Amino acid sequence: MQIKEFAKFTGVSVRTLHYYDEIGLLLPAVVDRDTGYRFYDENSLLRMQEILFYRELDFSLKNIGEILSSPNYNKSKALKEQKQLLILKKERLERLISAIDSAVKGENVMKAFDNSEFEKYKAEAKEKWGSTDAYKEHTERTKNYSKQKWNDLAVGMDHIMAEFAICMKNSKMPDSEEVQNLVKMLQSHITENYYLCTNEILAGLGQMYVADERFKNNIDKHADGTAAFICEAITVYCSK
Helix, strand or coil: CEHHHHHHHHHHCHHHHHHHHHHHHHHHHHCCCCCEEECHEEEEHHHHHHHHHHHHHCHHHHHHHHHCCCCCCCCHHHHHHHHHHHHHHHHHHHHHHHHHHHHHHHCHHHHHHHHHHHHHHHHHHHHHHHHCCHHHHHHHHHHCCCCHHHHHHHHHHHHHHHHHHHHHHHHCCCCCCCHHHHHHHHHHHHHHHHHCHHHHHHHHHHHHHHHHHHHHHCCCCCCHHHHHHHHHHHHHHHHC
């Protein structure tokens, strides 16, 4: 979808999408080099859904960006936490609505404004999503990255994924020297630019590449099965 179509479909303004692109929160799937037109796809929509859930819970854009880029981020668990937070928010709104009737009668309704349970749960959830050393290192190292820096890193990562796809199409085995060198290159790319990518973290990333549809679809654009191929290659690498 072009940016105007995507804006209308998601209910946000074109200006907001431009800003999300500028701060690296939601990049277009494709930018036409000749016209500068931005285009968005299904992965963009899934990312936007996650952003909007967090916005409903009053998370700042900075917090949302940190959470979604965390190596510890688990989409399924996060959605469950978001559901619980929304339930607490709903219960508070119902208390406030009921309190209006009591206030009309002249009753003291100050307790209805108590939001401590929601804030406590929100703080605990945020801590779960961003408590690892890798997350903290990632946040610190990338806080001053420019849009161009983020784009360059994305291109570098995409190049590595494309090389995996070429190896797969050339019938290279996941345990071959060429493919294992690519795994090492992937690990080095992450360590040099984001956080210390230990074998344990790398193994988790390999599993995420096939378990998370957003990652899987993005990697498999090079060739169907690339994500699974990389996951298998990482498993071999980390078992040495």
